[in-house]
Amino acid sequence: xxxxxxxxxxxxxxxxxxxxxxxxxxxxxxxxxxxxxxxxxxxxxxxxxxxxxxxxxxxxxxxxxxxxxxxxxxxxxxxxxxxxxxxxxxxxxxxxxxxxxxxxxxxxxxxxxxxxxxxxxxxxxxxxxxxxxxxxxxxxxxxxxxxxxxxxxxxxxxxxxxxxxxxxxxxxxxxxxxxxxxxxxxxxxxxxxxxxxxxxxxxxxxxxxxxxxxxxxxxxxxxxxxxxxxxxxxxxxxxxxxxxxxxxxxxxxxxxxxxxxxxxxxxxxxxxxxxxxxxxxxxxxxxxxxxxxxxxxxxxxxxxxxxxxxxxxxxxxxxxxxxxxxxxxxxxxxxxxxxxxxxxxxxxxxxxxxxxxxxxxxxxxxxxxxxxxxxxxxxxxxxxxxxxxxxxxxxxxxxxxxxxxxxxxxxxxxxxxxxxxxxx
Amino acid sequence: xxxxxxxxxxxxxxxxxxxxxxxxxxxxxxxxxxxxxxxxxxxxxxxxxxxxxxxxxxxxxxxxxxxxxxxxxxxxxxxxxxxxxxxxxxxxxxxxxxxxxxxxxxxxxxxxxxxxxxxxxxxxxxxxxxxxxxxxxxxxxxxxxxxxxxxxxxxxxxxxxxxxxxxxxxxxxxxxxxxxxxxxxxxxxxxxxxxxxxxxxxxxxxxxxxxxxxxxxxxxxxxxxxxxxxxxxxxxxxxxxxxxxxxxxxxxxxxxxxxxxxxxxxxxxxxxxxxxxxxxxxxxxxxxxxxxxxxxxxxxxxxxxxxxxxxxxxxxxxxxxxxxxxxxxxxxxxxxxxxxxxxxxxxxxxxxxxxxxxxxxxxxxxxxxxxxxxxxxxxxxxxxxxxxxxxxxxxxxxxxxxxxxxxxxxxxxxxxxxxxxxxx
Numbered sequence: 001x002x003x004x005x006x007x008x009x010x011x012x013x014x015x016x017x018x019x020x021x022x023x024x025x026x027x028x029x030x031x032x033x034x035x036x037x038x039x040x041x042x043x044x045x046x047x048x049x050x051x052x053x054x055x056x057x058x059x060x061x062x063x064x065x066x067x068x069x070x071x072x073x074x075x076x077x078x079x080x081x082x083x084x085x086x087x088x089x090x091x092x093x094x095x096x097x098x099x100x101x102x103x104x105x106x107x108x109x110x111x112x113x114x115x116x117x118x119x120x121x122x123x124x125x126x127x128x129x130x131x132x133x134x135x136x137x138x139x140x141x142x143x144x145x146x147x148x149x150x151x152x153x154x155x156x157x158x159x160x161x162x163x164x165x166x167x168x169x170x171x172x173x174x175x176x177x178x179x180x181x182x183x184x185x186x187x188x189x190x191x192x193x194x195x196x197x198x199x200x201x202x203x204x205x206x207x208x209x210x211x212x213x214x215x216x217x218x219x220x221x222x223x224x225x226x227x228x229x230x231x232x233x234x235x236x237x238x239x240x241x242x243x244x245x246x247x248x249x250x251x252x253x254x255x256x257x258x259x260x261x262x263x264x265x266x267x268x269x270x271x272x273x274x275x276x277x278x279x280x281x282x283x284x285x286x287x288x289x290x291x292x293x294x295x296x297x298x299x300x301x302x303x304x305x306x307x308x309x310x311x312x313x314x315x316x317x318x319x320x321x322x323x324x325x326x327x328x329x330x331x332x333x334x335x336x337x338x339x340x341x342x343x344x345x346x347x348x349x350x351x352x353x354x355x356x357x358x359x360x361x362x363x364x365x366x367x368x369x370x371x372x373x374x375x376x377x378x379x380x381x382x383x384x385x386x387x388x389x390x391x392x393x394x395x396x397x398x399x400x401x402x403x404x405x406x407x408x409x410x411x412x413x414x415x416x417x418x419x420x421x422x423x424x
Numbered sequence: 425x426x427x428x429x430x431x432x433x434x435x436x437x438x439x440x441x442x443x444x445x446x447x448x449x450x451x452x453x454x455x456x457x458x459x460x461x462x463x464x465x466x467x468x469x470x471x472x473x474x475x476x477x478x479x480x481x482x483x484x485x486x487x488x489x490x491x492x493x494x495x496x497x498x499x500x501x502x503x504x505x506x507x508x509x510x511x512x513x514x515x516x517x518x519x520x521x522x523x524x525x526x527x528x529x530x531x532x533x534x535x536x537x538x539x540x541x542x543x544x545x546x547x548x549x550x551x552x553x554x555x556x557x558x559x560x561x562x563x564x565x566x567x568x569x570x571x572x573x574x575x576x577x578x579x580x581x582x583x584x585x586x587x588x589x590x591x592x593x594x595x596x597x598x599x600x601x602x603x604x605x606x607x608x609x610x611x612x613x614x615x616x617x618x619x620x621x622x623x624x625x626x627x628x629x630x631x632x633x634x635x636x637x638x639x640x641x642x643x644x645x646x647x648x649x650x651x652x653x654x655x656x657x658x659x660x661x662x663x664x665x666x667x668x669x670x671x672x673x674x675x676x677x678x679x680x681x682x683x684x685x686x687x688x689x690x691x692x693x694x695x696x697x698x699x700x701x702x703x704x705x706x707x708x709x710x711x712x713x714x715x716x717x718x719x720x721x722x723x724x725x726x727x728x729x730x731x732x733x734x735x736x737x738x739x740x741x742x743x744x745x746x747x748x749x750x751x752x753x754x755x756x757x758x759x760x761x762x763x764x765x766x767x768x769x770x771x772x773x774x775x776x777x778x779x780x781x782x783x784x785x786x787x788x789x790x791x792x793x794x795x796x797x798x799x800x801x802x803x804x805x806x807x808x809x810x811x812x813x814x815x816x817x818x819x820x821x822x823x824x825x826x827x828x829x830x831x832x833x834x835x836x837x838x839x840x841x842x843x844x845x846x847x848x
Binding site: 146147148152155167170178345378381 | 578592803
């Protein structure tokens with residue numbers, strides 16, 4: 001049987017076509033069930049339906065053409081990696097975080113079983129030759145935000161070039177000095193990779209582009225404060241997930257159109273759920289595509305997710321990078337400081353995150369918070385204890401959930417979520 | 425019933441006497457079974473039998489008297505904390521790492537279940553009011569060597585003053601600069617705590633004292649290369665464990681006497697196991713008192729443990745600190761560099777550890793290596809994969825074991841160890 005154009009491309013990228021075909025075939029019905037079955041969806045989500053419908057096709061083709069014409073593709077796993085350096089040098093950053101149980105068995109042939117699903121799923125995409133994004137990348141950029149990823153990158157480096165940025169554990173003066181140096185070293189690395197110098201001008205342009213996308217996501221975030229909520233949490237999450245590997249300017253445009261539609265909805269009091277539906281803020285570990293499990297459970301129970309305090313949420317877009325600085329060294333310093341404000345559970349202490357959660361819960365008028373942590377993620381699991389105390393003090397109800405990518409506990413989670421919603 | 429002198433002391437320290445009594449009562453029979461049942465033990469181990477027989481008594485009394493006369497006690501969890509600053513200022517460092525399942529239930533009321541036994545056991549000692557060493561301490565010094573400990577210290581700080589040193593993730597120039605600063609900050613902290621200035625003189629004296637103990641442990645390590653081994657692995661492990669909370673000069677003296685006895689044994693071809701007994705190097709996670717599980721299983725199977733590539737082994741004593749430097753700043757720099765040579769799995773990459781393991785296996789004429797990692801310890805579990813590859817390349821047999829402090833898997837481990845020894 002002749003290969004389709006996409007299959008031909010995947011084959012050239014070294015993808016295991018048979019296994020990959022199974023994955024693609026599984027995704028369609030899941031997406032239909034979770035996404036396309038929703039009522040009152042904004043029209044602006046059409047783009048995302050299109051993107052997910054061809055998730056390993058058109059974007060990979062773009063990246064490949066970019067590579068063929070001499071451009072570089074930089075793969076990342078974390079919102080600490082300053083994407084601005086990539087855009088400034090004409091490289092394209094793409095997130096490799098993976099959210100499917102499908103690729104975990106391949107990873108478990110090597111990685112310790114007691115590793116979080118996100119790490120196993122991502123590593124399994126490489127080992128199982130399932131991910132054209134990793135295949136098309138010239139450099140993988142890792143970081144040291146958790147023990148599991150930190151050590152996984154050593155194993156990944158046996159397959160493909162990997163560069164690891166150190167994120168400090170403490171944010172005092174010594175930690176800041178280290179991070180400043182790490183950001184400068186990464187800048188030099190990207191310059192070396194692309195052969196292009198970073199200047200105050202091209203970096204300033206890149207910052208403006210990324211900020212424009214951040215502003216649209218902040219705007220979306222504010223629109224979700226309306227009651228009824230103009231968009232489901234599932235759809236908002238998807239937009240964030242996709243923009244982590246999509247073109248920055250296209251995403252800005254798509255989000256702008258979506259936000260205009262949502263503003264109209266808010267003005268008209270239209271929403272995806274009835275006014276007065278229970279409003280939930282989700283906080284914790286990131287949710288990579290296609291990890292829609294928790295959002296789907298919450299919204300299937302009749303509540304609406306109004307925000308994500310996570311790396312696939314507020315931590316991705318809340319802090320703008322500094323604009324208008326004309327001295328290169330100053331802009332790099334300010335950019336590094338911007339990234340250090342990411343209130344990740346990797347930091348000790350990380351009290352700022354507690355303020356973020358309470359602030360978001362209030363702004364978004366959440367009735368309760370669901371803390372989500374991937375099993376075996378020590379940092380978020382421990383921080384859940386602090387979140388619990390802080391929210392109790394603030395009088396905000398909390399449900400703590402620990403899970404993975406399997407559906408095995410869906411029934412149990414449903415029961416707990418239903419019970420939690422009852423109490424709100 | 426009247427309290428004994430020790431009970432009176434424990435009571436004053438806030439210990440839960442009933443629960444603590446259970447723990448003490450359990451330890452006696454375990455020690456008799458594991459330690460006192462050994463044949464051909466060196467006479468020099470008598471001191472350690474005495475110490476364990478009164479494990480929360482005489483040493484705690486010394487620390488308390490020290491505190492009463494204005495001295496400080498500094499509790500630590502890691503070989504990265506430069507104990508020399510403590511000795512230099514008249515403070516006494518003691519290790520708080522705990523190795524018993526007894527204190528885990530108390531910890532699990534707070535900490536995530538998926539936390540390694542060492543962290544749970546240590547935290548449970550505080551929560552369950554079971555440990556007079558933590559109670560008598562003026563300052564607890566944590567570090568950032570793993571996600572689990574890093575975040576546990578935040579919770580511990582709710583109970584007692586905690587100071588956290590950042591250990592970098594990478595050992596490049598930026599990581600070294602950070603560590604140099606952290607060591608200087610810690611020096612200032614200890615000066616503030618004790619009210620005593622650290623000088624080139626008192627620090628030089630402290631270095632000499634700690635090095636003297638390190639030299640005796642290195643000497644012991646070399647003596648274990650003899651066949652037959654003059655001392656059991658269990659006994660050597662115990663000596664290391666105890667010296668982590670005992671007085672540095674007393675330990676040096678005790679170890680000197682022990683080593684003289686062992687030299688005599690080696691000269692006479694005497695040992696604890698028959699010549700030709702299978703020789704095992706244990707590598708991996710630390711073993712805190714009274715975690716003698718793996719050593720006991722190995723030696724009960726007729727093999728002898730000839731070395732520990734671990735924080736309760738070579739990483740504790742292998743590197744000497746710099747002596748004879750007269751400039752304070754220079755000696756602090758050199759001391760910080762000495763600690764950065766600790767080849768802990770927290771570093772990425774950490775290839776030096778692979779060289780250490782192979783080097784020790786050869787020097788100690790090990791027939792095989794058993795890699796030990798505590799369940800849920802991501803760094804050692806991941807590094808085990810690299811150890812596996814490196815040892816295969818070097819032609820050294822390896823058995824990888826993951827376990828915790830429970831005895832539930834003892835039968836299974838025994839079977840695996842027996843099978844491994846058969847193949848050697």
